Amino acid sequence: MDHQKNSPSQKITLKLTLLRHGETRANRDSLVLGTNTVPLTKIGIQQSIKAAKRIAQLSISAIYCSPFLRTTQTASYVTEETGIPAIELDGLREMDSGEMEGIKMDEMRIKYPEYMQKWDSDPSTARPPGGDTMGEVHERTWDSVLSLSEYHRNEHILAVSHLFPIQGILCNIAGIHSNNYEKFKIELGSLTTVRIEQDKKSIINISETSHLDIT
Template sequence: MKTFKNSYLLMRHGESEANVAGLIVSDPAIGCTRFGLTEHGRMQVVVSATRYAGKPINAVICSDFLRTTQTANLLVATLALPMAQIDIGLRERFFGDWEGKSDDHYPDIWRMDQDPERQMAHRIETVERVRQRGLKVIEKLEQARQNEVIILVSHGDMLQILLTAFVGKAADQHRSLAHHAQADIKALVTRTDL
């Protein structure tokens, strides 16, 4: 098993306007400027953050989508942490032809996760590419930091796909993992000597 220099926590963004509207919003041209958190989503983030009050957290790294930057900024404000940093490697998975359509299509997309050619035909970002993006974020942090607790704020598919690399599952098995609820914070890697 790989030894890590830092501890990592995963946080999914709070409820967003896209969640409430039942829309797939994965294009950065749209998601970085629109479909931020709902009032309920903001409350979810504050509630989750307060559970970590007094615990050591050194950095918050987030996707550049509006719903994740708002989540990260609320987390930072609630816990009086250093300003969140953006890493586009944590962006939402791109859902191609399903962009802007009903989120009822997610099961259809996930069924295609074992068929990269079919995904590419629909311009869907493959699970392996998503996983590699997430792992690169961690690799960069491992090179730049040491003995820190870092929260990665991202999106449901990104976080579940990234988690597969740490639990010994293929990336296309991400839906077999426990659902990552909105605004929930989960441990990914915990250094016992921190």
């Protein structure tokens, strides 16, 4: 990031809105999707356009996005509405599912029983062959959020990301273990907003989707 860092004497107050990308074929067909290059479906494009129109009302000052196609594509619609270019940030990327990329979710237990057994007992440390653990995803995402809070004090910014990274941010703010990620249901095209302050963190809303109902 090429932003001028703020003085350490300034209080850290970051308002961060998180946009989960729009629908892809993998979401529609219940395929394991992490790092694969998959574009938005027609529904995903409409979700992104509607989210962008809502975000344009929020007076955000910067847009960051995961470097994957589905998130850069989603972010491009926000850029069209706001005129703010999106900056790709590696820390916002989704979990790498390794060898499991692209298989049907209902095949995971058949093809990768050892991994699924570990996932059932401790999902944060379960590692798919050749991939990331969810705990690693949550850690790198939170590190990115803390970095953004230093560069964007007293600002409202947008991050376009994925399911596991957004859940990881919420787990950190709520002060709960990554294994409790399922407490947070994050819909495609939804908006989640949090506040990061020097002495406290708070969740403003989770998976807000009213903008998707507008025709």
